[in-house]
Amino acid sequence: MSLASVLAFLGLALLALGWFWPRGLGLGAWLYLGAALADALSKGVFSGPAQPALVLGGLLALRGEALALRPKLSSLRRYLLALALVLGLFALKALPHPRGELPLFLTLFHAGAFLVAYLALAVGVGAGVMCALQDLRLRAHPERALGAPPLWSLRRLERGYLRVGYGAATLGLGSGMAWAFSYFGSPLSLDPKEVSAFLGWLLFTLYFLLEDRLRGRVRAGLLLLAYALLLFAFLGAPFLGSRHPSRLPP
Incomplete structure (x- = not known):
């Protein structure tokens, strides 16, 4: 590079x-x-x-x-x-982006960053979805507040874990682009793994951009869709002929 x-x-x-x-x-x-x-x-x-x-x-x-x-x-x-x-x-x-051998530390950094991202986002997205749906329920039935987890607690979990997960996903995506520099000669391409990971990151970026305006099912749906795209990059793309070294053999 x-x-x-x-x-x-x-x-x-x-x-x-x-x-x-x-x-x-x-x-x-x-x-x-x-x-x-x-x-x-x-x-x-x-x-x-x-x-x-x-x-x-x-x-x-x-x-x-x-x-x-x-x-x-x-x-x-x-x-x-x-x-x-x-x-x-x-x-x-x-x-x-000249071609060349990818240093081992960058490979380990890339895998470690996405591991942290998946773990943190799993907790953050779960708490965020629960928070959004519970807010809807309590607006319709305020009397149920005593038996439900406090919204501030869910919100605190959501913010903390989403921040860590988003930061780690950004580092993982950036190091993956550096990986693509070396292996494929281009940081972005129409590869299923690259596209799904990039779209998931974009949706999380959109979520933080519109965080103050999102409510209810729209908020929950955006979180779930963003995390689903990242999960697809990990679990689904290897079956679709991805160029990534993690692809499954035919």
């Missing part, structure tokens, strides 16, 4: 942590800008689409960091962060 690709990948990981750690936006933004500078020094200024995407993503992330102390504009901050993440993924696709 080139220096620009490494910086862009690290910036993407820090921006993903920015959903819960505001300082991650600033650090990720500067890594984006550093990646754009490294690419410009090696290939020329604005010699490809990756540089404008990294510059724009970095500036959007810096603006989002400036809004961290203004709670009333939290929706705008999340929107800017989501745009910066998408621009970073596009830049990783556009940056040069």
